Amino acid sequence: MMKHHSPPDMGRKGNSTSVGSREKAFLIVRLLRAIKGVVTYRKLMEATGINMTSLARYVSGRNMPNRRNREYLEKMLKPLVEEKIINELDRDSHGFFDNTFAIFHPAPRMIFALWVLDQLKNRVGSVTKVLTASTDGVTLATTVADVLGVPVVIAKKEPEAGVAEFITARVVRTSGDSFFMFVPKKWLNRKDNVLVVDDVARTGETQRALLDIVRKARARPAGLFVMIGVRGWQERIRGVSCPMGAMIEVSR
Numbered sequence: 001m002m003k004h005h006s007p008p009d010m011g012r013k014g015n016s017t018s019v020g021s022r023e024k025a026f027l028i029v030r031l032l033r034a035i036k037g038v039v040t041y042r043k044l045m046e047a048t049g050i051n052m053t054s055l056a057r058y059v060s061g062r063n064m065p066n067r068r069n070r071e072y073l074e075k076m077l078k079p080l081v082e083e084k085i086i087n088e089l090d091r092d093s094h095g096f097f098d099n100t101f102a103i104f105h106p107a108p109r110m111i112f113a114l115w116v117l118d119q120l121k122n123r124v125g126s127v128t129k130v131l132t133a134s135t136d137g138v139t140l141a142t143t144v145a146d147v148l149g150v151p152v153v154i155a156k157k158e159p160e161a162g163v164a165e166f167i168t169a170r171v172v173r174t175s176g177d178s179f180f181m182f183v184p185k186k187w188l189n190r191k192d193n194v195l196v197v198d199d200v201a202r203t204g205e206t207q208r209a210l211l212d213i214v215r216k217a218r219a220r221p222a223g224l225f226v227m228i229g230v231r232g233w234q235e236r237i238r239g240v241s242c243p244m245g246a247m248i249e250v251s252r
Helices: 019-035 041-048 052-060 067-088 100-104 106-126 138-148 205-216
Strands: 129-133 152-155 166-172 178-184 193-201 220-230 244-250
Touching (some): 019 052, 041 067, 100 106, 106 220, 129 205, 138 193, 193 205
């Protein structure tokens, strides 16, 4: 026997006029389309209490969830995707994760984008750039930047050919090895509010270097968010007055 939650009223149109709410409604619809490849309609019905007809109308775009429905769906879908991320998260003997599901599949990236928007709250409208490190963080950062409608800036391990000036920061690994990250100077400046996004934070060193790039550009950090954080990763990051966190935390 299926267990049903009590969903809110299935209205046809959203009741919010803000751009952020509309973007979230579209993202929820895209998420429902993507999540079909992760969970069955039956499981979606069990998790949300929403009948198959209403779910199908959302997926097809015939109906758009209003604010109450969008918040409800986000709340109920997030644990389903997080569970799948954790189940797919294999770790090797060196402590590195197989996080390919999290960065390749659209459902985790959309859930992460929704989570970031919730963390930013009233700072959403002030973000002008999204900054990440090459390479695994790029898909997540691009998804978030597309939702916000701002450019994504990628810090690479090699200077871009044809670019004259760079902002650089050094990343020191726990092994003692180090490397530099390079960002074209023209893409960050003192007028920017920069959101830093990454896929995994193990020691926090890469994220510290990304914030260092923001500081050197004389820009302001709007937030620092990662999909998966190994407990203690924030200890390397000091003196930064912006919201930060991990959507999923795992033990060392």
